[in-house]
Amino acid sequence: MPHIPVPTNLPGIRGLVAFRPEMGRALYDLAEALLVGDSPLSRAERELIAAYVSSRNHCTFCTESHAAASRHLFGAKAGIVDEVLGGDACATPGEKLTSLLAIAGKVQQGGLEVTEADIEQARRAGANDQEIHDTVLVAAAFCMFNRYVDGLASWTPTDPALYAEMGRRMAEQGYAGRLQQILDAR
């Protein structure tokens, strides 16, 4: 049961932002800038970094929803998502994405864990400054979203079909207009 009285029909972060829309608006705007806005990383890759960090933080709601969004965006290559989340991050995503996921994993542990060697490895694999920046910030942001969702014990659905539908909507509609839809659905 959530630690605070949120609308019972809204899972995960959706119940929380309905409880506190002024802060929720800033959170959804940030998600839009990080996951949908311009970046040399594809939207599928950024959603995968989000899901990967969330899985390492054991945040089921964020892992399942962002994994579903990433699968939708990867399309025919959706298998990458399950390979990465299955723990074999060195498998098939390609050398550059693998090195960026390694940086994201360090960020999940703590910012000071990221070493010059981690950055060098990503550069050798072809990552540029913006890709490194965006990887660190997306990974850092999900250390926030995960703690928000689980720190208030928000409702975590278990039905995989619900996450597939959520991921499809996140992939197709992004995050900018979400808050109003959530408030309307209360």
Next chain:
Amino acid sequence: MPHIPVPTNLPGIRGLVAFRPEMGRALYDLAEALLVGDSPLSRAERELIAAYVSSRNHCTFCTESHAAASRHLFGAKAGIVDEVLGGDACATPGEKLTSLLAIAGKVQQGGLEVTEADIEQARRAGANDQEIHDTVLVAAAFCMFNRYVDGLASWTPTDPALYAEMGRRMAEQGYAGRLQQILDAR
């Protein structure tokens, strides 16, 4: 040395947002909503939660700057900040703030660490739903800001006078208009 080429005259998060203003804007808007916007927690208390979480994440830049902002806002009661950051979180901030700092400390470890007993203790000390919510979200957000600042090895000044001045400006001006000032200062 920072992992990416940021303006060398801008410490901490300021160099990073100058490198990536589109994302920086969303980050500063979030800081404004969390630390300056309406809340039953005072601005001094929220800046203290930010500094406390930052110190537990060993993020010197965020600890020193938000501690300075909190001291400025607490005014005559500024000693609370040093008592809390000195590790004696159960000392003098009062029972309610102490219980909220305990929740923030759990959030710093991970969202799933927050227990029903932690929430109950805060409620017994007089905390309401919004105070509990805002504590969790501010603590979670600094797990992001800290990882962003340190994960990219941004410049961390050591001069205490610089942080005192930074904290005064954060306390007096907030965060909403900061990005433009930073871009103008490049």
